[in-house]
Amino acid sequence: MANVSVAAEWQLLYNRYYRKPELYQMPWKHVDLARNKVAAAPFGGPLAVIRDDSKIVQLHGESALRKLRLFSSSGQLLADTVWRNPGGRLIGMSWTDDHTLVCIVQDGTVYRYDVHAHLIEPNLSLGKECFESNVADCAFWGNGVVCITEANQLFCIADFKNPNAVKLADPGIVEPPRCMAVIEPQYTVSGNVEVLLSVGDGGEEDAAVLAVEEDGVQRLGGEMLRGPLQKMVVSRDGKWLASFTHDGRLLVTTSDLTDVIIERECEVRELCCELDWKLKFEM
Structure with missing residues (x-):
């Protein structure tokens, strides 16, 4: 050999x-x-x-x-x-x-x-x-979980030691999100869990990430995305968001999607592996 x-x-x-x-x-x-x-x-x-x-x-x-x-x-x-x-x-x-x-x-x-x-x-x-x-889907973190129903409503158990289910704000979407990620409560300004939903039908104009909390919904991303995200993963410290785009790019941004840290062409159009944060990015 x-x-x-x-x-x-x-x-x-x-x-x-x-x-x-x-x-x-x-x-x-x-x-x-x-x-x-x-x-x-x-x-x-x-x-x-x-x-x-x-x-x-x-x-x-x-x-x-x-x-x-x-x-x-x-x-x-x-x-x-x-x-x-x-x-x-x-x-x-x-x-x-x-x-x-x-x-x-x-x-x-x-x-x-x-x-x-x-x-x-x-x-x-x-x-x-x-x-x-x-x-329809769920996203976990240390001791909590967020679930989305087939009616596109979000429910959260913030701590399984005190398992009270709370309904989050209505994201106002008809179609299910393409993917979902969670920023843990300890890393958000409000101290409550923040759910990121990738929405959009493939066009640049309507593609966005919705940040959903108990009290409201915020639209993030804007022109930065150039189309919907197919997969998202939040770093363990809540600062960064790694995502795979509809046109085959690996995109690493701040978790509020205001700054691009890494953008790399992956030369694939389909996500064939799971993103993870076992690699440590030292910025």
Whole structure:
């Protein structure tokens, strides 16, 4: 086999070079991430894996019963349990800061599990309106979540230790947003969660990001965007917004979309990988 140049492993991003070496292989078997929903706890914590019920998948001899499986970050099975929870399709799941796994289903019911895959009672609810409208998507942060319904209304649980669902301001949109991101309450001026919604049908004139809080909606972006955003991720300190544009650009801006920090052509029109903030940008 021909030797591969070490320099070819490094990629320039802004003014830094990065590479992603494989440190070790995961010992788990028959885990295809493309066929599963996966939630990874921060700081090398456990991984939660469950078959994605929104996809048609071939079972390859495995049981038709869906299992929620918890692994260590190195791929060792910690615990598993059969998923028998009612409420419709699993919309999203995430780990809280105290390593509680939070799972939200279509009717707005919130199921919680500990690291041993034991269900924590009682179950929570996002309220009657979520139950009637169905949850379409959700975005998590440390100990909270924001959900958007099929009627494009936003609901928030700011702290699962005090799980009161609050309805945010009406974003006033008819079509669902292209993507959603959250700025945590500790990084906003108001001290409340701020939800970013990418809206627009593809044209430059109507493309924008709506910043939705409990008390109002603000339109951000303007001419900077040159079209709708397909994916957004907020940095962990709430200062930066990384996004993938409709025309194949990687765009890094301030979280209020007033200044562009990085703009790079990716030479692709479809987002084929998830943006993340494991890379540290030193401005």
